[in-house]
Amino acid sequence: MEFLIDLFDNFWVSLAGKLLLVATMIPLIGMVIGFAEMKLSAKMQARVGPYFAGGRWGWAQLIADGVKFFQKEDIVPDAADKPVFKSAPILVLVGTVALFVVIPFGPGLIFRDLSVGIFYALAISSLSTIGILMAGWSSANKYSLIGGLRAAGQLIAYELPLVLAVVGSVIMAGTMSMSGIVEAQINAGFPYVIVQFVGFAIFMVAALAELTRIPFDMPIAESELVMGYLTEYSGFRFLFFFLAEFANMFSMSAIAATLFLGGYWLPGIPEDLLSFVGPFILIGKVFLLAFLMIWFRWTFPRFREDQLQGIAWKWLIPLALANIAVTAILKVVL
Amino acid sequence: MVAGSVGGEADIHFDTVKVSVSPDSWVDVHTKARDDLDLVFFSWLSAIHWSNDVQAGDSLNEEVDERFEVLTTVGDLTEGRRVTFSTRLPIDSPSIASLVGVYTGADWHERETYEMFGIVFEGHPNLVHLYLPESFIGNPLRKSYPLLSREVKPWPGTVDVEAMPEKPEAPEEPSTENPEA
Amino acid sequence: MTIDTDAIRHLSEAQVSVELETEDMTLNIGPQHPSTHGVLRLVARVDGERAYNVQPVIGYMHRGYEKLSEVRTYPQITAIVNRIDWVSGYANEIPFIVAAEKLMGLDVPERAQYIRLILTEMARISSHLIFMASYPLELGAATPLFFALRERERVLDLLEGVTGGRFHPNFNRIGGVKPAYGSGSATRKMIQDLPAGFLSETREAMDQVLDVTDELEALVAGNEIILARTKDVGVLPPEVAAAFGVSGPNLRASGVAFDLRKAEDYLPYHLFEFDVVTGENGDCWDRWWVRLQEIRESAKIIQQAVDGIPSGDLQAKVPKVIKVPKGETYVRAENPKGEMGYYLVSDGGQGPYRLKIRSASFSNISILPWILEGALVPDIIAIMGSLDFVLGDVDR
Numbered sequence: 001m002e003f004l005i006d007l008f009d010n011f012w013v014s015l016a017g018k019l020l021l022v023a024t025m026i027p028l029i030g031m032v033i034g035f036a037e038m039k040l041s042a043k044m045q046a047r048v049g050p051y052f053a054g055g056r057w058g059w060a061q062l063i064a065d066g067v068k069f070f071q072k073e074d075i076v077p078d079a080a081d082k083p084v085f086k087s088a089p090i091l092v093l094v095g096t097v098a099l100f101v102v103i104p105f106g107p108g109l110i111f112r113d114l115s116v117g118i119f120y121a122l123a124i125s126s127l128s129t130i131g132i133l134m135a136g137w138s139s140a141n142k143y144s145l146i147g148g149l150r151a152a153g154q155l156i157a158y159e160l161p162l163v164l165a166v167v168g169s170v171i172m173a174g175t176m177s178m179s180g181i182v183e184a185q186i187n188a189g190f191p192y193v194i195v196q197f198v199g200f201a202i203f204m205v206a207a208l209a210e211l212t213r214i215p216f217d218m219p220i221a222e223s224e225l226v227m228g229y230l231t232e233y234s235g236f237r238f239l240f241f242f243l244a245e246f247a248n249m250f251s252m253s254a255i256a257a258t259l260f261l262g263g264y265w266l267p268g269i270p271e272d273l274l275s276f277v278g279p280f281i282l283i284g285k286v287f288l289l290a291f292l293m294i295w296f297r298w299t300f301p302r303f304r305e306d307q308l309q310g311i312a313w314k315w316l317i318p319l320a321l322a323n324i325a326v327t328a329i330l331k332v333v334l
Numbered sequence: 335m336v337a338g339s340v341g342g343e344a345d346i347h348f349d350t351v352k353v354s355v356s357p358d359s360w361v362d363v364h365t366k367a368r369d370d371l372d373l374v375f376f377s378w379l380s381a382i383h384w385s386n387d388v389q390a391g392d393s394l395n396e397e398v399d400e401r402f403e404v405l406t407t408v409g410d411l412t413e414g415r416r417v418t419f420s421t422r423l424p425i426d427s428p429s430i431a432s433l434v435g436v437y438t439g440a441d442w443h444e445r446e447t448y449e450m451f452g453i454v455f456e457g458h459p460n461l462v463h464l465y466l467p468e469s470f471i472g473n474p475l476r477k478s479y480p481l482l483s484r485e486v487k488p489w490p491g492t493v494d495v496e497a498m499p500e501k502p503e504a505p506e507e508p509s510t511e512n513p514e515a
Numbered sequence: 516m517t518i519d520t521d522a523i524r525h526l527s528e529a530q531v532s533v534e535l536e537t538e539d540m541t542l543n544i545g546p547q548h549p550s551t552h553g554v555l556r557l558v559a560r561v562d563g564e565r566a567y568n569v570q571p572v573i574g575y576m577h578r579g580y581e582k583l584s585e586v587r588t589y590p591q592i593t594a595i596v597n598r599i600d601w602v603s604g605y606a607n608e609i610p611f612i613v614a615a616e617k618l619m620g621l622d623v624p625e626r627a628q629y630i631r632l633i634l635t636e637m638a639r640i641s642s643h644l645i646f647m648a649s650y651p652l653e654l655g656a657a658t659p660l661f662f663a664l665r666e667r668e669r670v671l672d673l674l675e676g677v678t679g680g681r682f683h684p685n686f687n688r689i690g691g692v693k694p695a696y697g698s699g700s701a702t703r704k705m706i707q708d709l710p711a712g713f714l715s716e717t718r719e720a721m722d723q724v725l726d727v728t729d730e731l732e733a734l735v736a737g738n739e740i741i742l743a744r745t746k747d748v749g750v751l752p753p754e755v756a757a758a759f760g761v762s763g764p765n766l767r768a769s770g771v772a773f774d775l776r777k778a779e780d781y782l783p784y785h786l787f788e789f790d791v792v793t794g795e796n797g798d799c800w801d802r803w804w805v806r807l808q809e810i811r812e813s814a815k816i817i818q819q820a821v822d823g824i825p826s827g828d829l830q831a832k833v834p835k836v837i838k839v840p841k842g843e844t845y846v847r848a849e850n851p852k853g854e855m856g857y858y859l860v861s862d863g864g865q866g867p868y869r870l871k872i873r874s875a876s877f878s879n880i881s882i883l884p885w886i887l888e889g890a891l892v893p894d895i896i897a898i899m900g901s902l903d904f905v906l907g908d909v910d911r
Binding site for chain 3: 041044045046047142145146214215217218221222223224225226298299300301302303304305306307
Binding site: 347348349350352374375376377378380382383390391392394395405407411412413414416418437438439441442450463464465466474475479481 | 573574577579581582583585586617618753754755757758759760761762766771773775777778779841842843844845846847854856858860862863864865866868869871873877878881885910
């Protein structure tokens with residue numbers, strides 16, 4: 001035991017351990033959410049969904065898919081801007097991985113408790129925008145180009161409400177550290193969603209847009225732009241985008257859960273138990289939010305580009321500003 | 335009544351009112367039909383190649399004047415009245431005024447007739463091929479245009495190759511089950 | 516795609532206040548594209564998201580049916596006209612068969628007419644259900660597809676039970692419908708007529724179809740996003756529609772109460788009560804709504820016809836080798852897509868001298884350059900989908 005603690009005190013060993021954890025966690029989470037999406041959409045559409053791979057329920061479907069993707073030829077269009085085309089999926093995945101750094105899974109169970117945690121998270125989450133824009137631009141495909149430009153316009157428009165929506169929670173907690181915000185909720189005795197419901201709703205809408213999921217999936221828009229910026233990608237590069245989408249769903253949901261739903265804490269659970277059950281509570285909350293996103297995805301059609309911009313600039317941003325003002329006033333008055 | 339108001343020869347056969355007019359009055363007739371007779375709905379425009387030299391299909395039973403017949407059908411949108419206008423064009427370099435100015439929808443129909451029969455519609459804004467590539471030579475719906483597949487293989491011809499059985503064989507064991515079961 | 520470095524240098528030199536030099540892009544939509552219903556190709560000049568000068572390019576599926584008809588006999592032609600609008604194959608046969616019968620002067624037995632009418636309305640329901648399935652998909656909602664296709668399967672099963680074919684029944688014969696054999700067991704006769712239990716099952720299926728229209732209405736009509744995407748999008752005024760020859764549900768959505776089932780007498784529709792549904796604005800939403808209502812009306816017609824179907828022969832007396840007397844006629848029918856008509860010119864032979872096929876989708880999509888001018892790219896898809904065309908019906 002002593003030996004193990006000593007071992008993990010070594011910076012490089014601990015780094016390797018953390019890397020290994022992330023390297024297994026992201027594909028695993030991506031698969032779980034991806035599989036949930038397949039099965040849930042099937043239920044909603046009176047289908048069976050994956051059925052054969054792995055025997056029962058087709059649980060190995062996504063593993064089989066992953067193996068299939070790796071076997072495929074890595075096609076790069078002739079006219080593509082090759083270095084940009086090749087690095088775009090990596091950049092998107094990097095943005096996703098970097099988000100996991102600041103998510104507190106339990107008291108002290110955090111890769112790095114930055115004092116500007118939420119600030120970092122929101123900044124990093126827009127990194128994938130650049131990746132998407134690169135993918136759209138470099139594909140040498142007009143549909144991809146339109147998709148990439150749509151993504152850029154959309155992500156810029158929704159970055160603002162996303163940031164403004166969390167300000168309410170930050171004001172209430174008085175800190176920008178992710179674990180600090182959870183602790184503030186534990187001390188207050190209630191999750192912030194109760195008073196910050198407006199902020200939560202805006203955050204979820206903006207998160208859907210950031211994730212380019214229906215009803216905001218115009219950058220992909222299969223029926224219009226074929227697959228938008230993804231059109232020319234195949235094989236493992238496509239898999240990167242695919243994994244990033246589901247892992248991003250996880251991290252966005254985790255941020256929402258941390259900021260508004262009390263993170264790893266649940267009222268009534270003794271605090272000394274949180275180190276053990278905390279991660280499970282957080283993952284449970286994340287899956288609840290991911291379920292919501294999947295539910296929307298298979299219920300709604302998509303907006304039009306101008307309607308999307310209208311929602312962001314005319315509704316979400318004023319609403320978020322009003323929310324900040326009210327929260328700040330109440331914080332001072334109460 | 336229609337013939338009277340547009341000046342042509344009417345002929346009613348099998349519930350179809352066909353009014354033959356001269357090619358010169360083609361546009362006037364349609365303008366009148368649209369404005370005076372309220373036949374606002376443009377149904378279709380096409381042509382018939384009356385020819386004694388039939389390369390594909392059966393020949394005519396009797397000799398006819400070689401000619402193109404251009405047909406349009408227009409209708410109203412209340413009672414279901416419809417009129418088929420017809421005019422005849424010479425077999426050599428057939429051409430007629432375009433109806434696009436009267437019925438906008440004639441556009442594609444005229445392009446189709448142009449490529450299929452080689453009839454030129456004067457005044458058409460964009461008289462190019464509709465279905466076929468621009469490099470296609472020939473006018474497929476002219477009777478003189480042979481159908482290559484039929485040249486190569488005559489089947490299915492005008493009569494069935496096998497004779498129809500006079501009486502079908504009775505099923506060996508008349509099934510009494512419900513056919514849906 | 517190459518980056519125009521000159522343009523960029525020019526921009527940086529000219530500082531900020533110069534107007535951006537933008538370039539229009541030519542966007543090819545199709546012929547392989549998920550939302551063009553086959554092989555339609557649109558060439559559009561795109562300025563950002565706005566499209567100008569949209570030119571449809573058709574002919575990728577031109578099969579030359581008018582020429583082929585000239586070398587075929589009348590009974591053979593029913594097999595090819597099935598393939599014009601393949602999502603309602605049965606309905607395509609009717610005007611052709613009626614035209615031939617008209618020239619021959621045949622009286623079709625009443626039972627055969629009823630069967631034709633029931634099957635035509637089934638074809639209409641299945642065609643409209645495909646629209647109900649594909650249209651929300653084009654707007655991004657995948658789920659209604661499965662609800663609509665499930666119901667369509669019910670209808671197709673019934674159609675298959677009678678005709679033996681789901682898509683291309685080829686069930687009509689000149690003078691009636693496919694007859695029972697003259698001899699053979701009673702069961703065999705029954706198979707050749709209507710299958711046992713067909714009438715009661717049809718009644719049941721129609722109840723289910725009526726249920727699912729309610730379900731679809733709740734799923735789609737109650738959705739704010741669908742309303743936002745379709746209301747006031749692609750407005751088609753009735754005068755423009757008439758001039759272009761747009762017919763069927765697209766015309767009725769523009770507020771014109773014109774239905775060939777009421778105006779012509781190719782099938783005994785006058786015996787049944789049904790409404791001609793019209794829209795108000797002629798936008799995409801009205802086109803969706805009119806088709807939903809038409810499913811309901813068709814279900815009602817089928818229920819009435821099933822209740823009142825007479826017994827009797829399935830075929831009039833026709834000679835073994837069918838020759839159609841000399842003459843010309845135009846017979847048009849209200850197909851699911853609009854006015855479908857055949858101008859049949861016979862010279863007294865076994866095959867037509869000329870068969871002009873007037874198909875609905877051909878005229879319906881000739882409106883595209885007009886209606887898509889200045890539309891946004893997402894609206895192009897919404898408008899195209901709402902016109903509900905089939906490329907086989909466009910190219911013939």
